Amino acid sequence: MxxxxxxxxxxxxxxxxxxxxxxxxxxxxxxxxxxxxxxxxxxxxxxxxxxxxxxxxxxxxxxxxxxxxxxxxxxxxxxxxxxxxxxxxxxxxxxxxxxxxxxxxxxxxxxxxxxxxxxxxxxxxARGETLPAPPENPMSADRVRWEHIQRVYEMCDRNVSETARRLNMHRRTLQRILAKRSPK
Known part of the structure; x- marks a missing residue:
């Protein structure tokens, strides 16, 4: 082996x-x-x-x-x-x-x-174009929200103020969310 x-x-x-x-x-x-x-x-x-x-x-x-x-x-x-x-x-x-x-x-x-x-x-x-198996436990709604916030944050070049504006969210609230670890 x-x-x-x-x-x-x-x-x-x-x-x-x-x-x-x-x-x-x-x-x-x-x-x-x-x-x-x-x-x-x-x-x-x-x-x-x-x-x-x-x-x-x-x-x-x-x-x-x-x-x-x-x-x-x-x-x-x-x-x-x-x-x-x-x-x-x-x-x-x-x-x-x-x-x-x-x-x-x-x-x-x-x-x-x-x-x-x-x-x-x-x-x-891993070689080739084989698709991975679907996840056993898909993301929770909280995790999906977290992913969306992270995606917008990265698209705004990690600018908290611009991200908060685009998400229609208070900047301090966004800072608290970004400071935490991702939900399960």
Whole structure:
């Protein structure tokens, strides 16, 4: 079985994991190593860009929101340095609009956190145009509302005042909503 996995991964099994959640990235690195990858971790945009510049990997998993910036910067650099890199974007905030932007600039897929190692591996190795199975538990109405607010927020270039105006919502109310984690 390990040989089948090695063949599916190819000769270059290098994997870059960029996430500022240290316990998560360490667990994911260990799990991906057991699955045949050769992981290297970075906990910031700066560290991720440095690795992407000097040693662009065959595979990458990049969190969108990092403490020092946006993971999309790492995705763009990876796409420039290694066009064949298979990149999966993780988002802990359910920001579908941003995840779609990531796919447009070169990511092959995006996953909502928490994602387990099997989800990540399946996304990295997915080939072809097969459609994913429908979700077992679709989004709640609160989640759909959250997604809509996030989409408008991203379309307004993350300008709170403009987003509030377009949503016909008080700016302070919008700020409170944006400060919270996404509903289930």
């Amino acid at each position: 390990a040989e089948d996995m090695q063949a599916e991964l190819g000769a270059d099994r290098s994997l870059l994991l960029v996430d500022d959640d240290e316990p998560f990235v360490k667990r994911l690195a260990k799990a991906m190593e057991k699955r045949g990858f050769l992981p290297e971790t970075a906990e910031s945009v700066a560290a991720g860009k440095l690795i992407a510049q000097n040693r662009p990997p065959a595979y990458a998993v990049v969190d969108l929101r990092l403490e020092d910036g946006n993971g999309l910067d790492v995705v763009e650099l990876l796409r420039e340095r290694r066009p064949d890199c298979r990149i999966v974007v993780l988002t802990g905030y359910g920001a579908i609009a941003t995840a779609v932007a990531a796919v447009k600039i070169g990511a092959i897929d995006y996953l909502s956190k928490p994602a387990d190692a099997n989800d990540v591996m399946n996304a990295l190795l």
